[in-house]
Amino acid sequence: MASTPAFPPSLALSLVFAAAVLLQWLLRVWLVSRQVRHVAGHRASVPAVFARRISLAAHQKAADYTLAKARVSLIDMTLSTAVLLCWTLLGGLDALNLWLYERLGAGMVQQLALLGGFALISGLIELPLSLYQTFVLEQRYGFNQMTLRLWLGDLLKSTLLGAAIGLPIAALILWLMGSTGGLWWLWAWASWTVFNLLLMWIFPSFIAPLFNKFEPLADESLKARVSGLMQRCGFAAKGLFVMDGSRRSAHANAYFTGFGHSKRVVFFDTLLRQLSAEEVEAVLAHELGHFKHRHIARRMALMFGISLLGFALLGWLSQQLWFYAGLGVTPMLNEALRVSADNNATALLLFMLAVPVFSFFVTPLMSALSRRDEFQADAYAMQQADGAHLASALLKLYEDNASTLTPDPLYVSFYYSHPPAVDRLARMPAPAGSL
Numbered sequence: 001m002a003s004t005p006a007f008p009p010s011l012a013l014s015l016v017f018a019a020a021v022l023l024q025w026l027l028r029v030w031l032v033s034r035q036v037r038h039v040a041g042h043r044a045s046v047p048a049v050f051a052r053r054i055s056l057a058a059h060q061k062a063a064d065y066t067l068a069k070a071r072v073s074l075i076d077m078t079l080s081t082a083v084l085l086c087w088t089l090l091g092g093l094d095a096l097n098l099w100l101y102e103r104l105g106a107g108m109v110q111q112l113a114l115l116g117g118f119a120l121i122s123g124l125i126e127l128p129l130s131l132y133q134t135f136v137l138e139q140r141y142g143f144n145q146m147t148l149r150l151w152l153g154d155l156l157k158s159t160l161l162g163a164a165i166g167l168p169i170a171a172l173i174l175w176l177m178g179s180t181g182g183l184w185w186l187w188a189w190a191s192w193t194v195f196n197l198l199l200m201w202i203f204p205s206f207i208a209p210l211f212n213k214f215e216p217l218a219d220e221s222l223k224a225r226v227s228g229l230m231q232r233c234g235f236a237a238k239g240l241f242v243m244d245g246s247r248r249s250a251h252a253n254a255y256f257t258g259f260g261h262s263k264r265v266v267f268f269d270t271l272l273r274q275l276s277a278e279e280v281e282a283v284l285a286h287e288l289g290h291f292k293h294r295h296i297a298r299r300m301a302l303m304f305g306i307s308l309l310g311f312a313l314l315g316w317l318s319q320q321l322w323f324y325a326g327l328g329v330t331p332m333l334n335e336a337l338r339v340s341a342d343n344n345a346t347a348l349l350l351f352m353l354a355v356p357v358f359s360f361f362v363t364p365l366m367s368a369l370s371r372r373d374e375f376q377a378d379a380y381a382m383q384q385a386d387g388a389h390l391a392s393a394l395l396k397l398y399e400d401n402a403s404t405l406t407p408d409p410l411y412v413s414f415y416y417s418h419p420p421a422v423d424r425l426a427r428m429p430a431p432a433g434s435l
Contacts, residue, residue, distance in 0.1 A: 013326025014089060020357045025081045029074065031411050036070050038408035039063050049422060050395070050405055058399050065141045065402040072137060076129055083125055087328075088353055093118070094329040097346055106332075108174060111345035115170050116163070118349055123159070141402060143250045150247065157210055169195050173348070177318070178341035185315030189308050204238075204257045204264045214241040214266065222277045226265070229281055233288045233384060237263045246270050251401050254283055256291070274400055279393035282385040289380030295373045310355065318347035327354060363414060370417040378424060391428040394421065 043063040046054050086092045097114055104110040134151060138144035146154075169192070176188045199207075208214065217223050217240040226240060237256070245253065245268035252271035257264050265284065272280065290296055317323040319339050324331035327350045334340040381390050398405065398421050405421050412420055 009320075009322035010325035013322055014328075017327065017354060017357065018085075018089060021081060021084060024357055024360050025077060028077050031408075031414055032070050032074055032077075035408045035411040036067055038411070039066050039070075039404050039406055042406035047405055047422065049425070053395050054399055054405065058402075059405065061141065062399070062402040062404045063406070066404040066407075068137055068140070072129070072133060079125070079129070083122070084353060084357070087118075088350070089328045091328045093346065093349060093353075096121075097329065101332075101342075106342045108171065111174055111342070112167060112171060114345045115349065116167070119162070119166075138249070143402075144248075145246055145250060146248045154211060154248075161207070161210065165199070170345075170348075174344050177344040177347075182315070185311040189311040192307065192311070193304055208257065212247070213244045214264075216240065217242055217267065219272070219277075222272075222280060225277055225281050226284055229285055229384060230265075230288070233285070233292060235288055235291060237265050240265045240267075242267050242269050242272065244269055252397060254280075254287065256287055270400075274396055275393050276389070278386060278389040279396070282381055282387075282390035283393050285381035285385040286377045286390065288384070289377030290373065292380050293373065293376050295377070310351075314347065314351045317351065318344065323347070324350065367413070367415060367417055371419045374418050374424070375427070378427060382428065386429075388429040391425050391430065394424060394428075 040063065043060055046056055046059045050059075096117055100110050100113050100117065104113060131151075134144055134146060135148070172191055173188045176184045176191065178184075180187050217226070223240060230237065241264055243266050245251070250270060252268050252274050254265070254267045254271050257266055265287075267280070271283075275283065321331055321339060324339070324343065324346065329343075329346055329350060331346070332340045332342045378390065381387070397403075403421070407416070407420050418424075
């Protein structure tokens with residue numbers, strides 16, 4: 001009796017991958033569609049809880065801005081899905097790899113050229129939508145402050161910086177893959193971890209100043225208030241700086257950057273213009289809450305733990321013929337008909353393309369953990385500063401950044417890393433003038 005032919009693992013991977021890509025796209029479209037319907041359905045009136053602080057005009061601007069971004073996101077997700085399939089199942093990466101192999105031969109140069117060519121082509125594909133978002137969408141709603149010259153300068157600097165930083169670490173990982181045996185992935189993970197920690201350390205002093213100007217906080221009254229808050233919270237930073245965020249955008253923000261003794265507190269100049277000293281103190285107290293509860297350290301540990309599992313998985317997949325064939329690439333074989341080291345760059349790229357498709361489905365979990373952390377940081381801020389000032393600051397930021405006050409609850413559950421305004425403010429004292 002004839003045996004049933006085994007189902008090829010490469011075909012199984014192709015089918016699973018195609019199904020995951022389709023399911024991801026459908027789910028994303030459905031969620032955005034829900035968001036559009038919900039925001040549009042609540043556009044006509046300000047929610048009662050915000051009625052005394054947010055004008056109808058501001059509420060409708062936020063709704064229109066949210067809807068406009070949603071429409072662009074539908075185009076973006078559809079384009080990115082098509083490009084993903086072109087790179088993988090439709091053979092785009094395989095064609096680029098073979099084209100470079102015919103011209104450069106085997107070796108490190110060809111593999112680095114593949115990584116660079118992939119990044120360059122991907123960047124060019126994304127360029128038109130990026131231009132539209134900056135100079136049409138953001139411009140229409142009064143947020144864009146960039147000139148075309150500044151935008152092109154940023155693009156050039158980020159491209160050169162990406163090559164200067166990315167190519168050496170890529171070359172190191174490729175060398176480790178080909179030279180350190182079966183446990184190459186452990187050495188590669190260690191190198192990647194050290195590289196990321198080093199990048200966090202040098203970013204404030206050497207990388208960020210390439211794009212923005214940072215000046216010491218000049219407001220002595222605010223400096224004293226902020227310094228007192230940091231002393232109460234047991235937090236030390238290298239300095240308090242103001243960044244010229246208004247050169248690029250009207251959006252406001254504040255953040256901590258750096259690692260170890262290189263930590264800095266950075267305020268966007270737009271934030272200082274919009275908030276009072278008491279409100280700035282409350283916002284900073286929220287950020288300090290993340291450090292107090294060790295949210296940053298936990299996220300870093302989680303990131304490094306996941307990356308270790310990822311490198312281990314890549315170490316196994318990179319030796320499986322079906323991994324390449326199932327994702328549209330014909331692997332190069334050595335004399336023993338096993339996967340050769342000439343496929344290392346291809347393995348890296350296929351892994352980078354495939355993993356986000358499957359990890360997308362854990363987004364709600366990660367978002368929920370992030371929202372929990374934000375509530376904890378809010379609670380800490382209200383212990384260290386006036387909760388009414390924190391509520392007032394959040395209201396101003398929601399209004400000035402045109403953030404919708406009526407997001408779809410399911411969309412929030414899936415995507416929002418911060419709780420929506422109504423949920424955050426419900427836990428805070430009412431801001432002055434809201435009643």
